[in-house]
Amino acid sequence: MASPFDIDEIYPDDGDQPLRLPRRQVGNSPQGVAVTLLADYTLRTRVALPSAAIVALLGETGVTTAGARTAISRLARRGVLEGSRLGRRSSYRLSRAAAANLSAGGQWILASTTSTARWDGCWTIVAFSLPQDRSTQRRALRAQLRWLGYAPLYDGLWISPQELTSAARAELDRLTLGAVTVFRGRQSALASAIHRAPIEAWDIEAIGRSYDGFLRRWTPLLPGVRSGQIDGAAAVRARTEVMDTFRRFPVLDPQLPVELLPRDWLRRPARELFAAVYDGLAAPAERHVRAVVERFADAAQPGIAAHTTADLVAGVRADVDPAQPSASGSATGCS
Structure with a gap:
């Protein structure tokens, strides 16, 4: 079996939707690193940074100048970044839609790995049947189900220990056009020793190895x-990498019931280690980002601020919309 970290989509492919966040792939994707950098230090204010500063910061992670400029341009076309120009200087900031998405995603990442709610013993089952000529729709549905924390027990039958939220229901309606049925109930175990338990939809050993590797x-x-x-630069690189790695765990281990997991499950130690690194590097990383940006700006950028895991849990919001030059083109339970 391939490593669980080979999952292509952490953010779903929204098809023809106006906002399309980059895929979260193994290794350093220039677009993914750019989004992480801007989210980690400008999510609350959505302050615009000179494109030259963004290129310089990406360069410190190993992204070439050409690769950085291409990543910025593609993110602007996808609606993730908004471009503006003042004289010969171009700047970019997170779009409002991207900031809202990233804020919700950050909150979900931390909430999913800290939840202590007791499981009610019920499973949500999503069954769907799509014709072979709708392969694109089927791939989009599977990516969305994975993002929502579901795993395939059988082909066309996906399960989750969590309730189906209203937001998830709306996404399934959009992607399936009614070709889906959802149930919630308890497993009725068979006497046969070869029946498949729902928890087997996840490769528990592989997830455990991923926690151990982290x-x-x-x-x-x-x-x-x-x-x-x-x-x-070392603080910024480490903070970006630890976030890009840890953000995968809620998809690999979507609040799986502790009652069904090994006694020494490493979810909590991994969450505590992530917080220690991410929060511990916030101040030095913020100082470095400020210093790099000031090299390419006329004045200090007060909108640069690193948030912590506590901020993510509370929900980092784009509360301030600083004035920017006008853009000249985007560069219930079961019984």
Whole structure:
């Protein structure tokens, strides 16, 4: 089985929707890194940053100048960024729709890995049947189901331990045009020893190995984080990478019931380690981003501010819409 981190879509492909966030792929995707950088330091204010500063920050992560400029241009075309120009200087900021999406996504990532609610023993089952000539629609539906925390128990039958939310119901209606049926109920175990339990829709061992790999990768960094030895570009790179890695876990392990998991499940240790690294590097990373931006701006940018995991749980909102030059083109339970 391929690594669970090979899941292509963390954000669903919205097809013809006006906002299309980049795919979250294994490794560094220039578009994904650009979105993470802007979200981590400008999500609340949506302040515009000089394009040269964004290119410089991406360059510190290994993205070439050409690759950075291409990523910015594509994000603008996809409605993720808004472009503006003052004289010969172009700047970009997160669009309002992208900021709202990223805020909700950040809140979901943290809530999904900290929930302590007891499971009611029920499963939500989504059954669908789409003709072979609707393969694009079928792929979009599967990507959306994965994003919602579902996994395939059988072909055309996906399950989740969570209730179907109103937002999820609306997405399924949009993608299936009625070719779907949803149930919620308890498993009726068979006497046969070869029946498949719902939890087997997830590869529990593979998810456990992913948690273990995360802990092995980031635990050695903690002393440097706590002592303040990691700063500058290194702090920004580490903070971006730890977010891009941890954000995958709610899709791999979507609040699976602890009653059905191994006793030493590593969800909580991984969540605590993520918070220690992400929050611990917030201040030095923010200072570095400010310093890079100031090299390409006429004045300091007060809208640059790193948020913490507590901010994400509370919901980071684009509360302030600073004045910008006008854009000249976008560069219930069961019984």
